[in-house]
Amino acid sequence: xxxxxxxxxxxxxxxxxxxxxxxxxxxxxxxxxxxxxxxxxxxxxxxxxxxxxxxxxxxxxxxxxxxxxxxxxxxxxxxxxxxxxxxxxxxxxxxxxxxxxxxxxxxxxxxxxxxxxxxxxxxxxxxxxxxxxxxxxxxxxxxxxxxxxxxxxxxxxxxxxxxxxxxxxxxxxxxxxxxxxxxxxxxxxxxxxxxxxxxxxxxxxxxxxxxxxxxxxxxxxxxxxxxxxxxxxxxxxxxxxxxxxxxxxxxxxxxxxxxxxxxxxxxxxxxxxxxxxxxxxxxxxxxxxxxxxxxxxxxxxxx
Numbered sequence: 038x039x040x041x042x043x044x045x046x047x048x049x050x051x052x053x054x055x056x057x058x059x060x061x062x063x064x065x066x067x068x069x070x071x072x073x074x075x076x077x078x079x080x081x082x083x084x085x086x087x088x089x090x091x092x093x094x095x096x097x098x099x100x101x102x103x104x105x106x107x108x109x110x111x112x113x114x115x116x117x118x119x120x121x122x123x124x125x126x127x128x129x130x131x132x133x134x135x136x137x138x139x140x141x142x143x144x145x146x147x148x149x150x151x152x153x154x155x156x157x158x159x160x161x162x163x164x165x166x167x168x169x170x171x172x173x174x175x176x177x178x179x180x181x182x183x184x185x186x187x188x189x190x191x192x193x194x195x196x197x198x199x200x201x202x203x204x205x206x207x208x209x210x211x212x213x214x215x216x217x218x219x220x221x222x223x224x225x226x227x228x229x230x231x232x233x234x235x236x237x238x239x240x241x242x243x244x245x246x247x248x249x250x251x252x253x254x255x256x257x258x259x260x261x262x263x264x265x266x267x268x269x270x271x272x273x274x275x276x277x278x279x280x281x282x283x284x285x286x287x288x289x290x291x292x293x294x295x296x297x298x299x300x301x302x303x304x305x306x307x308x309x310x311x312x313x314x315x316x317x318x319x320x321x322x323x324x325x326x327x328x329x330x331x332x333x334x335x336x337x338x339x340x
Contacts, residue, residue, distance in 0.1 A: 062340065071101035074337030076121065076302065096121025096134045096333060109146040115139070120163050131169055134331065135162040142194075142204070150197040154204055156253070157189040182216040184226040188273075190251060200258045206251045211273060213245040227312030245312075249275040263294040278312075285309040292335075300335040 062069040076096040082089040098119045105112040121134035142156040166179035190209030196202040215221045215228055221241045224230030231241040250273070257267040271286040286308055293301040308327040315325040 066105050066107045068104045072337050072339045074098045074335045076333035076335045078333055090125050092123050092125045094123040094133055111144040113142045132166060135164055137161045150195055152194040154194045155191050156204055156206060159187055161185040180217060183220050185214040187212045201256045204253045209251040211247040215243050227310060247275040248277055249273055265292045282311040302335050303332045305330045
């Protein structure tokens with residue numbers, strides 16, 4: 038949380054010494070834009086025979102882009118932070134959203150719309166996560182830096198306009214870090230679990246290393262007045278282990294802008310990694326498609 042506050046303070050300081058045009062801050066060769074929002078949903082039940090529990094869901098989000106351009110060189114940065122909980126009348130708060138994502142890319146213009154790029158990414162979460170069907174406070178299944186994802190690689194970007202791009206990196210180094218020995222020993226997030234040799238437990242490595250090809254496609258388009266569709270698709274093939282099994286991360290956002298400070302947002306996330314084992318309700322364990330959907334009323338401030 039301290040890092041988030043420092044980032045907001047830094048952005049505010051830059052804004053105080055820059056020229057603002059619309060929702061974009063111009064400072065020298067930099068273009069900076071951002072949005073701080075609070076998202077809400079609420080349910081109330083009183084003598085409701087069908088059942089239900091009164092609750093309030095709140096998600097705080099902060100997104101920012103900071104882009105530098107001079108001559109044929111450019112440096113793009115994208116921050117996406119979110120943390121949210123559902124508050125019920127009779128149980129502990131349940132986490133509904135938790136995201137830290139930073140994407141950075143160096144671009145060298147070859148011949149528009151083609152660019153040579155070096156793209157890096159970091160992703161993790163702020164707080165502990167739990168299997169709420171089992172418990173909500175003891176046996177966490179994830180936490181800050183467990184997991185954390187890193188990747189970097191050179192490639193080629195095709196960007197014909199300001200609402201669509203595709204970047205292909207044929208030589209991307211990628212790491213999954215699990216900075217918790219218990220989770221690492223359990224083989225969480227695709228790690229090789231701990232082994233027992235001569236009665237002694239040999240701790241598992243906390244790092245999973247991959248090397249392969251990565252494709253990232255990003256689209257953000259106003260399909261109708263005040264209706265925006267945004268999507269980011271990431272595909273990764275690990276040359277070192279079953280390259281035919283593609284790791285998928287697909288995020289979609291549908292936003293309806295009511296006015297300058299009120300939005301209705303529908304967002305979905307689909308994940309698939311054949312190395313991540315998930316146990317279903319029948320006790321069967323194996324790779325599974327992970328899917329999440331959130332529909333929220335968003336109160337936001339843009340700069």
